[in-house]
Amino acid sequence: MHHLLPVRIRNLSPRFPKTAICVVLTVSFWSAAPTPRLRAAETLLLPETVVTASRTDEDSLQSMSSIGVVTAEQFQQQGYRTIPEALTNTPGVMVQKTTHGHGSPFIRGFTGRQNLLLVDGIRINNSTYRSGPVQYWNTVDGFSMDRLELVRSQGSVQYGSDALGGTMNILSAGTGFLNADPGWFHRGSAQYRFDTNSSSHVGRLETRFGEGGVWGASLGVTGKDFGDLRDSGVGRMKNTGYPEQNLDLKVEALLNPGTTVTLTHQHLDQDDVWRWHSTIFNDTPWNGTTTGSFPVRIYDQERSLTYLKIAGELQDGPVQNYSATLSFQRSQDSEFQNRSPADIRDQVIDVDTYGINVQLESALLGGNLVYGLDYYRDEIDSAGTRTGRDPRSRRPVADDSTYHLFGAFAQLRRPVTGNLEATVGARLTHAEADLGKVWDPAHGVDNSARDDWTNMVFNARALYRLSDSWNLYGGASQGFRAPNAHDLSGNITSRSGQQQLGSLDLEPEKSWTFEVGSRFTNDTVSLGAAGFCTLVDDLIISMPAAPGDNTVSAANAQEAEIVGLELEAAVRILENLTLSGHLTWQDGETTSPAFLGGPGVEAPVSRLSPLVGSVALRYDSPDQRWWVEGRITAAARQDELSARDLGDTQRIPPGGTPGYLVASVRTGVQVTENLELNAALENITDEDYRIHGSGVNQPGINAIIGGKLSW
Numbered sequence: 001m002h003h004l005l006p007v008r009i010r011n012l013s014p015r016f017p018k019t020a021i022c023v024v025l026t027v028s029f030w031s032a033a034p035t036p037r038l039r040a041a042e043t044l045l046l047p048e049t050v051v052t053a054s055r056t057d058e059d060s061l062q063s064m065s066s067i068g069v070v071t072a073e074q075f076q077q078q079g080y081r082t083i084p085e086a087l088t089n090t091p092g093v094m095v096q097k098t099t100h101g102h103g104s105p106f107i108r109g110f111t112g113r114q115n116l117l118l119v120d121g122i123r124i125n126n127s128t129y130r131s132g133p134v135q136y137w138n139t140v141d142g143f144s145m146d147r148l149e150l151v152r153s154q155g156s157v158q159y160g161s162d163a164l165g166g167t168m169n170i171l172s173a174g175t176g177f178l179n180a181d182p183g184w185f186h187r188g189s190a191q192y193r194f195d196t197n198s199s200s201h202v203g204r205l206e207t208r209f210g211e212g213g214v215w216g217a218s219l220g221v222t223g224k225d226f227g228d229l230r231d232s233g234v235g236r237m238k239n240t241g242y243p244e245q246n247l248d249l250k251v252e253a254l255l256n257p258g259t260t261v262t263l264t265h266q267h268l269d270q271d272d273v274w275r276w277h278s279t280i281f282n283d284t285p286w287n288g289t290t291t292g293s294f295p296v297r298i299y300d301q302e303r304s305l306t307y308l309k310i311a312g313e314l315q316d317g318p319v320q321n322y323s324a325t326l327s328f329q330r331s332q333d334s335e336f337q338n339r340s341p342a343d344i345r346d347q348v349i350d351v352d353t354y355g356i357n358v359q360l361e362s363a364l365l366g367g368n369l370v371y372g373l374d375y376y377r378d379e380i381d382s383a384g385t386r387t388g389r390d391p392r393s394r395r396p397v398a399d400d401s402t403y404h405l406f407g408a409f410a411q412l413r414r415p416v417t418g419n420l421e422a423t424v425g426a427r428l429t430h431a432e433a434d435l436g437k438v439w440d441p442a443h444g445v446d447n448s449a450r451d452d453w454t455n456m457v458f459n460a461r462a463l464y465r466l467s468d469s470w471n472l473y474g475g476a477s478q479g480f481r482a483p484n485a486h487d488l489s490g491n492i493t494s495r496s497g498q499q500q501l502g503s504l505d506l507e508p509e510k511s512w513t514f515e516v517g518s519r520f521t522n523d524t525v526s527l528g529a530a531g532f533c534t535l536v537d538d539l540i541i542s543m544p545a546a547p548g549d550n551t552v553s554a555a556n557a558q559e560a561e562i563v564g565l566e567l568e569a570a571v572r573i574l575e576n577l578t579l580s581g582h583l584t585w586q587d588g589e590t591t592s593p594a595f596l597g598g599p600g601v602e603a604p605v606s607r608l609s610p611l612v613g614s615v616a617l618r619y620d621s622p623d624q625r626w627w628v629e630g631r632i633t634a635a636a637r638q639d640e641l642s643a644r645d646l647g648d649t650q651r652i653p654p655g656g657t658p659g660y661l662v663a664s665v666r667t668g669v670q671v672t673e674n675l676e677l678n679a680a681l682e683n684i685t686d687e688d689y690r691i692h693g694s695g696v697n698q699p700g701i702n703a704i705i706g707g708k709l710s711w
Contacts, residue, residue, distance in 0.1 A: 047071065052118070052149040052169040054413065054423070055158050055370050056321070056361060064423055064461040064473045066092070066517055066530040066566065068150040072173065075142050077627075077668055079193070079680045079704045081202070081226075083142045083170065089633075091566035091582045092152050092530075094609035096133045096693040098651075100229055100240040101273035101299070104133035106693075108152055108532060109562040109588050109605050110165025114481060114509070116155050118169040120264065122307055122327045125162050126351050127378045127403035127433070127484040128396075130492060131500070131542065131554075133607075133693065137168075139268050139303040139331075141246035143191065143204045143222045146173040152566075153513040153532055156479045157425040157459045160374065160407040164479040164511050164536065172264065175208050175252050177216025185212050193678075193706030197699040198227040198241060215253035222246040231697040233688030238281040239274040240696060259312035267304040274298055277650045277695030286690070286697065287653035296338035303331045307355075321361040329353040335396075335492075347384040347396040347492070353377065367414020378403040380485055392439050392446060397502070398489035400436030405429070405482070411459075419465040423475070430454045431482035431508075438489050438504070449489075449504050453482045474516035479536075481509040487540050487554050500542045503554040511536040524572040529565070536560040544595045555596060562588035562605055576622055581615040587640075594643065603642045607693035610638035610659065626669040634661045638692045651695045660689035662698075674711060680704040 049057045053065040060067065068090040070080075080086045084103025087093045094106040104111045113129035117137055129136060148170045155163025176187070186209040193202045202224045210216030224244040229237045249265045275297040276282055282292035311323035334348040359372035380401040384394030411425030432452040440447050461475030483506040490502035517530030537559055542552035563586070570580035588605030618629040639656030646652075666680040686701040 047147065050149050051171075052121075052167060053151045053154060053158070054411065055121070055359060056368070061469075061471065061519055061521065062421075062463060062465075064421075064463045064475060065154045066152040066515065066532075068093070068152070069147055071147040072145055075145070076191070076706075076708070077666065077678060079666065079678070079682070079706070080142060081200075081224075082138045083140050083145075083148065084137050086142055086148060087150065087168075089582065089614055090150060091568050091584050092564060092586075093150070093584075094612065094692065096607065096691055098133050098135070098695045099273060099275050099277065100226065100237075100696055101138065101242045101244075101270060102133070102135035103138045104135070105137065105168075106133075106607060106609055107150070107165035108534065108564055109560075109586060109608055111607070113162055113484065113486075114164040116159055116161075116163040116167045118159065118167065119266070119305060120172055120307070120309075121159075121169060121357065122305065122325065122329075122355060123159065123374070123376055123405075124305075124329070126329070126331065126353050126376075127405075128333070128349050128351055128380060128382075128486050129484060130486045130490055131540070135273070135299065135301065136303075139270070139301055140170050141222050141248065141266070141268060143202075144172055144220050144246065144248040144266070146171045152530075153479075153515055153534060154459075154477055156457045156477070157409055157411060157427045160409075160427065160429055161405060161431060161480055161482045164481055164509065164534075172248065172250065172266070173218065175210060175216030175218045175250055177210045177212060177214065177252055178254070180210070180212030180216070182212045185210060185216075187710070189708060189710040191706070191708045193704060195227075195699075195702055195704050197682075197702035198229050200224075200226040200241070210252075213254065215251070217251045218249070220246075220248045222248075229696065229699050231688055232686045232700045234282075234284040234286055234697055237276055237696060239272075239279065240276050242270060242273045244268065244270045255310075256312075258314070259310065262309045262311075263307075264309075265304070265306045268302065270299075270301040272298055273301070275695065282650065286688075287658060288655075289651065289653050290649040292650060294337060294339050296336060298336045300334045301332070303329070305329045318362050319360050320363060323357070323359045325355070325357040327353075327355040327357075329355070343387050345384065345386040345394060347394060348382065349396050350381045352379045354379075364412060365414055367412055369410060369412045371408075371410035373406070373408045375407075376405045378485070384491075390439075390444070392437070393441060394491065395437070395439060396490065396492055397485050398435035398438045398449075401485055401489075402434045402436075403485050404432040404434075406431075416462075420462065422462045423460070425459045426456060428454070428456050429480060429482065433483070433485055433488055435485065435489055435504075439491075451483075451488070451504070453508050455480050455482070455508055455510075469522050470518070470520040472516070472518045475514075477513050477515075479509075479511035479513065479534075483508065483540060490554065499551040501551065501553045506540055506554060507538050507556050509536065509539050509556075526570045528568045531565050532563065534560075534562045536562075539590075539592075541592060543593065547595050547598075549595070553596070557596070558590050558592035560588060560590045560605055562586065562608075576620045578618045578620075579615070580618070581613065583611075583613040584609060585611050590642065601643075604640035604645075606642040606644050608638070608640060610657070610692055611636040624670075626667065628665070628667040630663070630665050632661065632663050635659050635692075645693075648693075651693060657690060657692040660687055661685075662687050662689065675707065675709050677707045678704070679706070 070086045112134040117124040152166040155167030188207040191204040204222040206220040208218040227241040247267045251263045279292040307327035309325040337345040355376045357374040382395045386394045409427040413423040435449040437446040457478035459477040463473045513534045515532040538556040539558035568582040612635045614633040616631040620627045637659040664682045668678040682702040
């Protein structure tokens with residue numbers, strides 16, 4: 001069926017609405033053949049339990065949502081550098097890179113502030129996130145995580161504003177004290193990897209210690225020195241390298257047999273991340289793209305997170321499980337532009353975020369009720385300068401501002417029949433923006449502004465067990481994103497030199513997603529499929545006041561319909577040989593005016609993923625001492641472009657982004673009980689290619705050598 005469905009959709013009359021396509025997808029899936037999941041060393045696999053989709057532990061096979069999981073072991077074995085890159089082999093996701101130090105996953109057509117990032121359930125998104133692809137998902141160290149869980153098209157009920165495309169929760173590694181033998185324990189490890197293409201070095205030192213069953217602590221330091229990328233088409237991409245330093249600390253203790261307290265601190269610092277595509281060092285056109293003109297364009301990023309969490313189980317009473325978390329985050333996002341000797345600019349945003357989360361679980365009506373509340377407060381300071389301009393006019397967002405986000409939620413899961421379970425949930429969200437200093441260019445003064453929004457969202461999902469190993473799931477979910485401080489008061493350069501401004505007259509973005517899917521797994525075969533349709537109203541986009549204007553302002557000016565199909569499979573051909581793969585197909589259409597007040601124009605969704613597929617063959621030795629894997633990844637040409645895509649000439653070639661076919665080989669060996677070595681040869685044919693919408697080409701042929709020593 002998955003060969004026929006895209007053809008049917010593409011040949012439909014232009015007058016046939018995509019809401020009807022949603023029905024086609026839904027009917028087709030409920031009558032589809034089995035679609036499952038398998039246990040093997042591949043990113044397709046899910047662990048036994050997941051937590052993000054329901055905010056509580058649940059069997060992954062019994063989840064009512066589309067989930068992707070990448071474990072720490074997979075992160076190391078697949079040679080990923082960053083958190084965004086870890087989603088490379090996740091169906092439904094395209095990882096765009098404005099530059100090598102950035103990375104913004106497009107999840108079912110959405111990116112940036114329309115996807116929600118969490119760390120240990122704590123909201124990382126803040127109110128200064130700008131539109132389009134952003135760099136913030138690269139501010140979490142992948143080498144410190146236990147695993148990440150991506151829930152596609154879900155999260156507004158469970159976690160609040162921003163989760164239109166999906167929610168990703170990065171679960172940091174624990175100290176291991178509960179599994180340690182009684183008495184003092186101490187463990188340590190050292191990791192290192194070297195990339196030949198960019199002469200990059202990554203190293204990590206980690207130690208864990210404590211008293212088994214009583215308390216534990218972990219301390220990790222990761223250093224990264226990335227060099228400049230090289231590609232067979234454009235050669236050396238000068239200034240695409242950058243340094244990064246990471247520190248993470250965690251202390252866990254058992255207060256009593258049912259109560260655990262956790263204190264965690266994380267810090268990241270990135271310096272000199274060049275936006276290469278807009279600088280003079282982008283001096284070689286690629287398939288017709290335009291070259292850069294700025295002598296310098298640099299981003300620096302710092303982010304820290306500190307939280308204290310208490311969680312426990314109660315033997316008696318109406319509440320069985322509870323957790324409460326206090327968090328504090330500090331982030332700094334700065335940019336320096338040297339456009340010419342007469343036009344030098346810099347901007348900086350400092351945000352302090354205070355958060356509180358309370359979650360409870362209770363038995364109710366024969367099911368499990370998860371409910372609670374959360375509150376986040378952003379305190380924003382911003383500044384900017386530009387040659388010959390009043391500094392107040394160059395702030396990236398309103399200075400001396402606060403943004404409040406409050407939510408209360410409840411979600412009930414209960415059996416309906418012996419084989420059918422259902423979940424219903426709701427969240428009330430209240431968002432409030434207090435903008436202290438908003439520049440008024442007409443009168444040359446600072447003004448203040450305030451606005452607030454209240455919204456209720458719902459979801460309803462179900463799971464039907466056809467057998468112990470095969471199920472069907474699906475449902476409808478609402479999404480909601482309140483206008484943030486950047487929507488209201490932003491002032492940045494975006495895309496290929498476009499000036500992007502905020503607007504004080506905005507309403508929330510709202511969506512409905514309808515999804516059906518199926519999973520199957522046994523000892524030799526695992527299959528999975530999901531189809532979705534998302535309808536979005538009042539999307540906030542940047543619009544020119546008149547045709548041809550290079551200055552654009554935020555407005556609720558777009559509606560969108562996106563449909564997609566995601567397939568994944570793994571088959572154990574022999575006892576130690578596994579064939580696996582995945583496929584993503586998406587299509588989407590928007591309606592918006594070409595300029596403010598103009599007539600509506602239909603166009604493809606901006607920077608939508610092309611048809612992408614990947615196939616891997618892996619062999620694990622009988623004694624589990626070594627493994628080898630070969631992978632081929634292919635993407636079709638993406639020539640379905642919006643007007644904004646057509647104008648983004650530094651990143652997207654005329655006529656669209658060419659397709660590509662890339663091959664790689666990876667291997668690993670457990671030399672001793674304490675020493676593991678890994679090696680890889682990526683892009684074996686030295687393919688000259690670029691991920692759609694990116695501002696930098698992918699590396700040419702690249703050898704990776706790495707290892708991990710434990711004690």
